[in-house]
Structure formats: C-alpha cells, structure tokens
Amino acid sequence: xxKRAIVPILYIAFLxxxxxxxxxxxxxxxxxxxxxxxxxxxxxxxxxxRTIFTDPTWYWGYINSIVYVTVNTVIxxxxxxxxxxxxxRWRFLxxxxxxxxxxTNRMAPAAVFALPFFQLYSAVGLFDTxxxxxxxxxxxxxxxxxxxxxxxMGGVPKELDETAFVDGYSFxxxxxxxxxxxxxxGVGVAAFxxxxxxxxxxxxxxxxxxxxxxxxxATMTKTASSAGYELGLLAAAGTLxxxxxxxxxxxxxxxxxxxxxxxxx
Amino acid sequence: MAKITLxxxxxxxxxxxxxxxxxxxxxxxxxWQDGGAYAxxxxxxxxxxxxxNIISGLLQPSEGRILFDGRDVTALPPDRRNIAQVFQFPVIxxxxxxxxxxxxxxxxxxxxxxxxxxxxxxIAAMLDVTEMLRTRAANLPADNKQKISMGRGLVRDDVNVIxxxxxxxxxDPHLKWKLRSKLKELHQRVKVTMIYVTHDxxxxxxxxxxxxxxxxxxVVQIGTPVDLFGRPAHTFVGHFIGSPGMNVLPAExxxxxxxxxxxxxxxxxxxxxxxxxxxxxxxxxxxxxxxAGIPATVRKVMDLGRHSVVEAVAGGTRVxxxxxxxxxxxxxxxxxxxxxxxxxxxRDGWIASERGRAA
Amino acid sequence: MRKVNQKGWFFVLPVLILVAFNxxxxxxxxxxxxxxxxxxxxxFFWHGLGWFQDILRSERFQAALGRQAxxxxxxxxxxxxxxxxxxxxxxxAGIWVPVCLVTMALPLLIPWNVIGAMWNIFTxxxxxxxxxxxxxxxxxxxxxxxxxxxxxxTVIVMDxxxxxxLVVLLCYAGLVSIPDAYYQAAKIDGASNxxxxxxxxxxxxxxxxxxxxxxxxxxxxxVYTEPFVLTxxxxxxxxxxxxxxxxxxALGQFDLGPAAAMSLIYFAITLFVSWLFYTLMTRNDxx
Numbered sequence: 001x002x003k004r005a006i007v008p009i010l011y012i013a014f015l016x017x018x019x020x021x022x023x024x025x026x027x028x029x030x031x032x033x034x035x036x037x038x039x040x041x042x043x044x045x046x047x048x049x050r051t052i053f054t055d056p057t058w059y060w061g062y063i064n065s066i067v068y069v070t071v072n073t074v075i076x077x078x079x080x081x082x083x084x085x086x087x088x089r090w091r092f093l094x095x096x097x098x099x100x101x102x103x104t105n106r107m108a109p110a111a112v113f114a115l116p117f118f119q120l121y122s123a124v125g126l127f128d129t130x131x132x133x134x135x136x137x138x139x140x141x142x143x144x145x146x147x148x149x150x151x152x153m154g155g156v157p158k159e160l161d162e163t164a165f166v167d168g169y170s171f172x173x174x175x176x177x178x179x180x181x182x183x184x185x186g187v188g189v190a191a192f193x194x195x196x197x198x199x200x201x202x203x204x205x206x207x208x209x210x211x212x213x214x215x216x217x218a219t220m221t222k223t224a225s226s227a228g229y230e231l232g233l234l235a236a237a238g239t240l241x242x243x244x245x246x247x248x249x250x251x252x253x254x255x256x257x258x259x260x261x262x263x264x265x
Numbered sequence: 266m267a268k269i270t271l272x273x274x275x276x277x278x279x280x281x282x283x284x285x286x287x288x289x290x291x292x293x294x295x296x297w298q299d300g301g302a303y304a305x306x307x308x309x310x311x312x313x314x315x316x317x318n319i320i321s322g323l324l325q326p327s328e329g330r331i332l333f334d335g336r337d338v339t340a341l342p343p344d345r346r347n348i349a350q351v352f353q354f355p356v357i358x359x360x361x362x363x364x365x366x367x368x369x370x371x372x373x374x375x376x377x378x379x380x381x382x383x384x385x386x387x388i389a390a391m392l393d394v395t396e397m398l399r400t401r402a403a404n405l406p407a408d409n410k411q412k413i414s415m416g417r418g419l420v421r422d423d424v425n426v427i428x429x430x431x432x433x434x435x436x437d438p439h440l441k442w443k444l445r446s447k448l449k450e451l452h453q454r455v456k457v458t459m460i461y462v463t464h465d466x467x468x469x470x471x472x473x474x475x476x477x478x479x480x481x482x483x484v485v486q487i488g489t490p491v492d493l494f495g496r497p498a499h500t501f502v503g504h505f506i507g508s509p510g511m512n513v514l515p516a517e518x519x520x521x522x523x524x525x526x527x528x529x530x531x532x533x534x535x536x537x538x539x540x541x542x543x544x545x546x547x548x549x550x551x552x553x554x555x556x557a558g559i560p561a562t563v564r565k566v567m568d569l570g571r572h573s574v575v576e577a578v579a580g581g582t583r584v585x586x587x588x589x590x591x592x593x594x595x596x597x598x599x600x601x602x603x604x605x606x607x608x609x610x611x612r613d614g615w616i617a618s619e620r621g622r623a624a
Numbered sequence: 625m626r627k628v629n630q631k632g633w634f635f636v637l638p639v640l641i642l643v644a645f646n647x648x649x650x651x652x653x654x655x656x657x658x659x660x661x662x663x664x665x666x667x668f669f670w671h672g673l674g675w676f677q678d679i680l681r682s683e684r685f686q687a688a689l690g691r692q693a694x695x696x697x698x699x700x701x702x703x704x705x706x707x708x709x710x711x712x713x714x715x716x717a718g719i720w721v722p723v724c725l726v727t728m729a730l731p732l733l734i735p736w737n738v739i740g741a742m743w744n745i746f747t748x749x750x751x752x753x754x755x756x757x758x759x760x761x762x763x764x765x766x767x768x769x770x771x772x773x774x775x776x777x778t779v780i781v782m783d784x785x786x787x788x789x790l791v792v793l794l795c796y797a798g799l800v801s802i803p804d805a806y807y808q809a810a811k812i813d814g815a816s817n818x819x820x821x822x823x824x825x826x827x828x829x830x831x832x833x834x835x836x837x838x839x840x841x842x843x844x845x846x847v848y849t850e851p852f853v854l855t856x857x858x859x860x861x862x863x864x865x866x867x868x869x870x871x872x873x874a875l876g877q878f879d880l881g882p883a884a885a886m887s888l889i890y891f892a893i894t895l896f897v898s899w900l901f902y903t904l905m906t907r908n909d910x911x
Contacts, residue, residue: 007713011792012727015785018746019730021753022738025745037756079638086635091626098636100902105647107898109846111867112887115874116650139646142639202737202849203871217737221853231745238738245733246726253722323808344814356809358823373814417813 019242025235033231048236061216062240064130065199068213071134073194076141077149077187084149085175089158102143110203113139118207128210136208137198144197145190152186185255192252199245216241267333267347267425269297269320269458274329276315282327289315291482293329297426297460302452304473305462308505312482313462317428320460321348333425349418349427353434355410359403363394366402367416374421388420391451408440412447419455426458433468445471466506470494478502500614503546509574509585512552516545516610523610526580528559531605534621541612547603549574552586554593555602559584563597577601657884675885685886687861688869692845695780695865699844702784704837707791712825714792716800725796728789740853743782768855772862779851779863786850787843791836798832799825838901845894866890 025033026048028041052058086092087099117136118127126132160182164174180187202217209215220237276290285291290312297303305313318324320331322343330339338346357366367385376384389395392412397405402413411432418427429448433441449472452459461472469476470490478485478493478501486498497503503511517524523532525545532545554575561579573592576585577599584601593599610618661671679685714724731739749755749767758766768775802824810820848867851857857864857872864872870890874883 004713005715007710008715008724008728011710011788012724015727015731015789017753018742018785021746022742033751037751037760039753075642079642082635083639086629086632089626090629090632092628092630092632095632098640100899102639102643103902104895104898105643107842107846107894108647109848109867109870109887109890109894111846111848111870111874112654112891113646113650114871115880115883116653117646119653120650135642136646138642142643146639196733200733200735202735207875217735220741221737234741235745238734238741241735241738242730242733246730249726249729249733253726321812323811343808343812348812350809350812352805352809354803354805356805360823360827369815370813373816373819414809417809 022235022242023239025232026239028232028235030230030232045232048230048232049240051233052236052240058216058219058237061214061219061237064209064213065205065215065217065241066244068130068133068137068205068215069195069198071130072137072141072198073191075134076138076145076194077191080142080145080149080190081175081180081187084146084153085179087146087150088153089161099146102146106140106143108139110201114203114207117204121208127208128212128214130213132208133205133213133215134198136204137194137201141194141197144193148190148193149183149186152183152189156182188252189255192248192255195248196245199241267458268299268335269426270332270335271295271320272330272332274316274319274326274331276312276319276324276326276328289482290319290326293484295477295484295487297458299334300456300458302449302472302474303458303460304469304476305460305479306464306466306469306476306505307479308464311479313464313479314430315482316479317350317430317460317462320426321350321428322346323350347421347423347425349421349424351411351414351418351427351429351432353431355407355414355435357402357410357413359401361402362399363389363402363405363413364398366413367420370417370421384420384422388416391419391454392416392447408436408444411436411444415448415451419451419457424457426460429459429461431463432461433463433465448472466508470506478505480505496609496616496620497546498616500544500546500611503548507548507550509549511546511548512584513611514545514547514582514584516543518543518610526559526582530559530603530608532608532610532618533606534619536610537612537617537619539612539617541617543617544611544614545603545608546611546616547608549585549587551604551607552584553602553604554586554588554599556600558600558602561599561601563593563595563599566592566595568592575599654884654887657880658888661881671881675881676889679882679886679889684869685889688864688866691864692866695847696841696844698780699783699787700837700840702780703788703791703840704833706784707788707836708795708829708833710788710792711795711799711829712821714796725793728792730789731786732789736849737853739782739786740850743778743785743850743854747778770859772859775855775859775863779854782850782854783844783847787840790839794832794836795829798829802828834901834904838898841901842894842898845897 024039024041027044027046028038029043029045029047032038032042087095113136121127121132121136126135156179160178161174164178169178202215202221205215206218206221209218216237220234271293274290274293274295275288277288279287282288293316305316307313315324319326322338322341322345326339330337332338333346343350358369361369364385367388368381371381371384385398386395389398392415394409394412394416397409402410405413415427415429415432418424433444436444445468448459448461461469463469470493474489475487476490476493477487478499480499480501486493486502488498493502493506497506497511500511500513504513514525516530518536521536523530523536523543523545530545559579561577561584563575563577564583565576567574567576572587572589574585575588575592576583578584579601586601609616658675659671659673660668661674662668715721734742746752747755747766747768749759755766755768758764765771766774768778806824807820810824815823846867847865848871851863851865852868852871855863857868861869867890870883870886873879873886
C-alpha cells in the first residue's frame with residue numbers, strides 16, 4: 001500500500017466517526033445514553049426504530065420528504081432539459097444574462113426567502129402541501145440542473161443534431177430518441193443533485209409545512225426540543241435519513257466527481 | 266547519441282501470460298544504429314506504442330533487455346536514459362512562456378542560465394519559433410505547440426534518441442507536410458537517432474531511412490522504403506504499403522511451380538522447399554492486360570487521372586491492375602499478365618521464392 | 625460557434641416561469657417591506673431608506689456580519705487547501721476509487737439538521753464520543769454550550785467535516801481529466817513532484833477550484849441549519865451568523881421592515897462577491 005494512501009484513510013476515518021456515533025446511539029437505550037459513556041452499545045435495542053416504523057407522525061415524515069423530493073427532481077430535470085439545450089446550442093437575446101441570473105438564485109440565502117415564501121405560498125393556498133416544497137426547491141435546483149445539463153450537453157457535437165435533422169427527425173423525436181441517450185449520464189447527475197439538495201434542505205421545507213406535508217427534518221427538530229431529548233430516537237431517525245442518500249450515491253458513483261464540476265471537466 | 270539494442274524483448278500486459286496471444290510484444294531482437302531515422306509502422310494494436318514506451322523507459326518489459334551503447338538500461342527510469350518523447354497531442358506547460366518551456370528540461374538538470382539561454386535560442390532558431398519565445402505557450406496553435414514539444418526534446422545535448430508517437434495526429438492536414446519536412450531537416454542537422462511511430466505509410470516512407478513494419482507484436486520486415494515497396498518479405502507488408510496494396514492470390518505449388526486458377530504463373534525465382542499455405546504476391550503496378558494470360562472479368566474501374574485502377578475477378582479472386590491509357594469497361598473479359606520478376610510466392614505469409622533465374 | 629435562434633426563449637420559458645415565481649415575487653415583497661414601516665393592522669407607511677440606514681449602523685448587524693466574515697474566511701482557508709491535498713492523494717484508478725468517492729460523498733447527502741443533531745450528540749461533554757474524549761481522556765475543559773471558543777471550533781470543524789468533500793470531489797474531477805502523457809513528459813523532463821504540481825496539476829485544476837471556492841463562499845456565507853441546530857447561535861450570540869440573526873429577526877420578532885432591509889443587504893453582499901468570482905471563472909471561457 002502506497003504511503004500516500006494514509007491521507008484518504010485518515011480523512012475517511014474522520015468522516016465515519018460521527019456517523020458511527022449516531023448509528024451506535026440509535027441502538028442504545030435512553031438510560032444507557034444518559035447514564036454515562038459507552039463506546040459500543042452494552043444493551044442492543046431496536047426500540048427507537050420500532051417507534052419510528054410504527055408511529056405515523058414519524059414514518060409519515062419520511063414519506064413526505066421522499067414525495068416532495070421526487071416531485072421536485074422530476075420537475076427540475078424536465079424543465080431544465082429544453083432550457084439547457086437552448087443555452088448550449090443557440091445564442092439569443094439576453095442569454096448570458098439569463099444564465100447568470102439563474103446562478104444568482106443558487107446564491108440566495110434561504111433565510112432571505114423564509115418569510116416571503118411563507119406569505120407567497122399561503123397566498124396561493126399551497127401552504128402545507130408537498131407541491132409547495134417541491135416548487136420552492138425549484139428556486140435553486142432548476143439553476144443547478146440547467147448548469148449541469150448544459151455542461152454535459154457541451155460535450156455532444158452539434159453534428160449529431162444536424163445529422164438527425166437531415167435524416168428527417170422532427171425535433172421532439174430527435175430530442176427523445178437521439179439526444180437524451182447521449183447525455184443520460186448528465187441526466188442522472190442532474191437528478192442526483194436535485195435529489196440531494198432537496199433532501200438536505202430544512203429551512204424552507206419547515207417554513208412551508210405544518211402538519212400534512214411535514215418533512216422528517218421538521219419532525220426531528222420537534223423531538224429534540226419538546227420530548228426532552230430522546231436521544232436514541234433522534235439518532236435512529238437521523239440514521240434512517242442517511243440511507244436514501246447512500247443508495248442514490250451508489251448509483252451515480254462514477255459520475256459524482258464530474259457532476260460536482262457541473263459537467264465542466 | 267547511442268546505438269540501441271533490443272535483446273530478447275517480450276512484453277505482456279497480464280501478470281501471468283499463458284500463450285503467445287497474451288504477449289503484446291513477441292520476441293524482438295533488434296539493433297538501431299546510431300543517428301538513424303527509423304519509422305515504426307503498423308496498424309493500431311500492433312505493439313508499436315508498447316515498444317516505444319519500453320525504449321523510453323515509461324514501461325518495464327516483462328522479459329528481455331534494452332541496451333544503449335552496450336549498457337543495460339532496462340532498469341533505468343526515463344529521465345536517466347537521456348531520451349526525449351513527443352506525444353500524439355502537444356504536451357506543453359500551459360502557464361509558462363515558450364522560452365521557459367524549452368528551458369525546463371535544462372533547468373531541472375541544473376544547467377547554468379547562460380548556457381540555457383544559448384541553447385534555447387539555438388533550438389528556437391532551428392524550429393522557427395524565435396519570435397514566439399516570450400509568448401505564453403497556451404496561446405499557440407497546435408502545430409507550433411508540437412514544435413515546442415519537439416524542442417524540449419532537442420534542447421538537451423546529451424539526448425540519445427528522440428521518439429515520436431504519432432505526432433501529427435492533431436495537426437491540420439495542410440500543415441502536416443510542413444512539420445514532416447521540418448522533422449527531416451532537423452534530423453539532417455542534429456543527427457540524433459529518431460524513432461517515429463505511425464500507422465500512416467506516407468509519413469513513415471517519407472521520413473525514415475529504415476522502416477520497421479510491425480504486426481501483432483512482431484517485426485515483420487525491416488528495410489528501406491524502396492525495399493519494402495519493391496520486395497515485401499511478408500504479405501502484410503505488401504498489402505499495407507502502397508496504394509492500392511499488393512495483390513495476394515491463393516496459389517498451389519505443383520511440380521516445383523506455382524499455379525493460380527489452374528494456370529501456371531512465372532515467379533521471380535526458385536521456390537524454397539517447404540510446406541504451408543501458399544499465396545502469390547504481385548503489385549498492381551506489375552499486372553497488365555494482355556492478349557493472353559489469366560482470364561478475368563472486369564468488375565470495377567477507378568479513373569485516377571494519370572492512370573486507372575482496374576479491379577478484375579479471376580475465378581472468385583479479386584485482382585487489381587494499374588492500367589495507363591484506355592481502360593476496359595465494366596464486365597469486359599480480359600487476360601491478366603504478371604511481370605515474372607515482380608511476382609513472388611509466399612508461404613504462410615512469409616516470402617518463399619528466391620530472387621534469381623526462374624525455375 | 626452557436627447560431628442565433630430566438631426560439632431559444634420558448635425553451636427557457638418553463639425554467640424562467642418557475643424560477644421567477646420563486647425569486648421575483650418574494651423579492652418584490654421583500655423590497656416592498658424594506659421601504660415601509662408598519663405599526664400593525666396592515667397599515668404601511670413609506671419609510672424610504674430608513675431601515676437600511678438603521679441596519680447598516682446597528683451594532684447587532686455589524687457584529688453578525690463580522691462573525692460571518694470571519695467564519696467564511698476560516699472555512700475557505702481550511703477547506704480549500706485541505707480538499708486539494710486529499711484530492712491529490714486519492715487513487716486515480718482501481719477498485720478503491722468508487723469506495724473513496726462514495727464514502728467521501730456521504731456527508732454531503734445527510735439532511736442538514738441531522739448533521740447539526742449528529743454533532744450535537746457527538747460533542748456532549750460527558751456522553752458524546754468527542755465530548756467524552758476531550759474532557760475525560762485529554763483532560764481538556766470542553767463544553768460547547770458554555771464556552772464560546774469551544775462553540776466556534778466545533779461549528780468550524782463540523783463545517784469542515786460536512787463540506788470539504790465537495791472540494792475534494794471537484795478537485796479530483798479536474799485531476800483525473802489530465803492525460804497520462806503530461807505526467808510521462810514531466811518524468812522525461814526530469815521534473816520534481818513540486819514542479820508537476822505547480823505546472824501541470826494546479827493549472828488544470830484552476831477551473832474546478834474556482835467553482836469550489838465560489839460554491840463554498842456562497843454556501844458558507846449563507847449557512848443556517850447546521851450551526852443553528854448545533855448551537856442555536858450560542859452561547860449567547862457567539863455563533864450567531866448572519867442567517868441565524870436574520871431568521872431571528874424575521875420569523876421571531878416579525879419586524880418586517882428591518883428584516884426585509886437586512887435580507888436585501890445580505891443578498892447584495894453575496895451577489896457582489898459571487899459576481900466577482902463568476903467573472904474570474906468565465907473570463908477565459910471561449911463559447
């Protein structure tokens with residue numbers, strides 16, 4: 001093993017420590033947690049997990065989160081595809097400015113939007129719905145999807161488009177049958193990032209929901225403050241939120257690096 | 266300057282090779298004379314890049330040795346072998362000026378600045394890049410970038426051999442000949458051993474004094490361009506070189522003579538004894554239409570201006586002939602005659618007829 | 625060369641509508657509030673730039689801004705070089721590559737409140753793994769809820785834990801795009817490892833590094849959830865960063881005017897610095 005492998009090994013160990021601690025705590029009883037320190041659960045218990053899987057307030061939290069994240073991903077990628085194509089292939093009035101403006105929305109502090117969003121979505125009657133959060137997350141996910149897709153599309157030669165048109169393909173047919181397959185890595189990466197940024201976001205998701213579409217993140221914060229620190233339960237809930245992310249990463253593992261570079265390597 | 270010797274060289278990319286198919290380079294024993302201009306010619310996958318990387322030290326051979334002037338350098342890393350290599354695409358240090366790019370190898374070896382300056386200017390003059398010395402290398406077009414890559418190889422005066430791995434791949438066609446001539450000119454002046462790897466026969470034949478033709482990890486023939494064209498030692502060489510390539514016709518050997526389609530064919534000389542799959546090789550330049558000979562039907566005629574290439578079919582085998590003047594029409598029945606001193610017999614691909622009076 | 629085609633606007637229309645709905649309407653609301661004063665009962669009076677002046681002069685805002693600037697600076701100074709070093713040491717081929725990439729990307733996919741909660745549990749003085757280690761094994765006096773310095777260090781270490789992988793992945797993407805021939809040529813030229821880094825690796829990473837710095841600046845400047853869940857802004861307001869302060873004012877006190885004005889100032893700062901980075905990044909792009 002090369003000497004320089006020590007750096008990634010140390011780093012990964014550093015990353016795994018708090019995660020290990022969270023998982024370990026999820027299997028401990030509250031008495032053990034509060035009673036003192038133990039590196040490994042002395043008594044293994046699934047009580048926390050049982051609560052989550054049987055208590056509707058808990059498991060609905062997960063379902064709600066997954067619902068709005070999926071809706072957002074589908075919307076974001078779908079509308080981003082034609083836009084990215086236009087940015088990648090054509091010049092039109094104001095295109096550079098529009099592209100930059102999209103990026104600025106990614107920069108906006110979410111805190112700035114908390115109150116106005118609350119008022120806006122209440123005004124249109126969408127408060128406490130999944131679609132509200134899905135739409136709100138479009139604010140930063142669509143620009144990201146457009147940037148990533150445009151980066152990947154840049155790698156597809158225009159000759160492909162021209163050949164298809166010469167061969168008599170209509171535009172929709174060309175886009176779906178010819179173009180999309182060549183950028184399916186880009187679509188996967190864009191979908192992954194939309195999923196990721198929507199899944200992790202808390203402030204807007206909490207602001208726009210109350211009971212019906214409450215995400216798991218909000219349920220967890222409620223636990224931390226009200227029920228007097230049921231740490232085991234909190235840990236179990238947290239552990240379960242890591243799993244969807246881990247699964248999704250595995251599917252796009254070959255493209256993660258390129259995706260973070262917005263397709264621009 | 267150095268004489269390069271390859272001694273029983275074999276290379277496999279797998280750790281435990283089981284048979285000849287696992288070897289990218291089959292047994293090679295070769296001498297490259299000091300100061301010569303060589304071309305390594307062959308199709309993709311024939312092992313030429315592997316060989317190049319072994320000579321430069323970027324790859325360690327599984328078996329065998331490499332000697333520079335009799336010294337075993339097999340274990341030496343590239344920077345200790347005093348070689349230079351030019352790659353398929355220009356490899357330059359983007360952030361440096363042309364001057365610094367050319368100076369880089371010298372400065373790394375601790376050469377004094379005065380000498381560096383002198384040497385860089387000398388090489389820049391040779392390459393016609395003196396006006397660009399202060400420009401950032403990243404801003405140059407591809408052909409000048411390749412010249413800089415070459416320059417970095419030439420700037421060291423202790424270089425044993427310069428290797429070129431298909432260096433004109435990314436150069437625009439109308440600039441290729443310019444760079445090729447420049448390379449030839451450089452070789453005349455500097456007299457360093459140069460090895461030029463390519464799959465393009467024009468490049469190989471115009472650059473090299475000696476061409477090494479490779480196929481499937483083996484050296485098939487070494488010779489001057491004239492030799493390779495005039496007397497191919499292997500059907501592959503005959504087919505690969507020349508446009509159109511040599512005709513390769515299935516043949517039989519009976520009673521000490523060669524037969525094609527039931528007709529006897531006169532060869533350049535006697536047939537060496539042995540058994541195997543026989544083929545007759547004759548270049549289209551030496552196939553003519555005659556009143557009598559091997560019967561064939563014309564399948565296609567390509568008019569190339571100065572001459573035409575007539576593709577005829579004789580008993581199921583295609584034979585090409587180069588015809589000057591009036592060409593026959595398609596479907597016409599013709600007779601083909603082969604010039605005996607340019608007609609050869611091949612056995613399992615290798616030449617099997619001897620030059621001399623016909624049997 | 626891309627050809628001109630005004631049809632492009634139809635293609636971007638859905639994007640424009642969705643993003644503008646979420647961006648322009650709230651922004652207009654915020655601008656509206658920022659120049660008005662209300663005494664309740666939905667009665668608004670024109671206040672001009674009053675709120676802006678109040679905010680810019682208020683000690684509370686300046687303190688929060690100062691804390692935020694310090695935080696962002698420390699983050700960039702730690703995470704960017706660290707990310708580059710780790711990316712340079714990662715394997716470039718082989719089966720360990722996906723393992724490394726997946727484990728390193730994991731922190732990026734954890735909901736931000738879970739990260740705060742995780743680190744909260746992790747650093748509890750007597751029963752958390754790190755807290756126990758610091759207090760009982762190393763003998764240090766480590767209590768994040770009482771000691772501002774401990775709180776700062778914890779918040780920073782948490783962010784480094786959370787986001788360095790982003791820099792690593794970006795730099796790694798840039799590194800693996802360098803063809804082998806460059807390393808081979810460098811070997812032949814007798815270049816030292818430092819030269820290889822300086823003349824080959826660093827130039828090729830320039831574009832991704834700019835993206836990394838841009839993203840890390842934007843996100844750390846706007847960070848809210850993780851530090852809020854971890855420390856709540858405390859002890860006192862030791863770790864009350866700009867976002868946390870803003871949310872306190874906006875959702876807590878319902879002082880719409882000042883909150884709106886502060887939002888706009890905050891947004892303007894982020895925008896300006898990001899624009900600087902963006903211009904740098906695309907300065908050499910040929911489209």
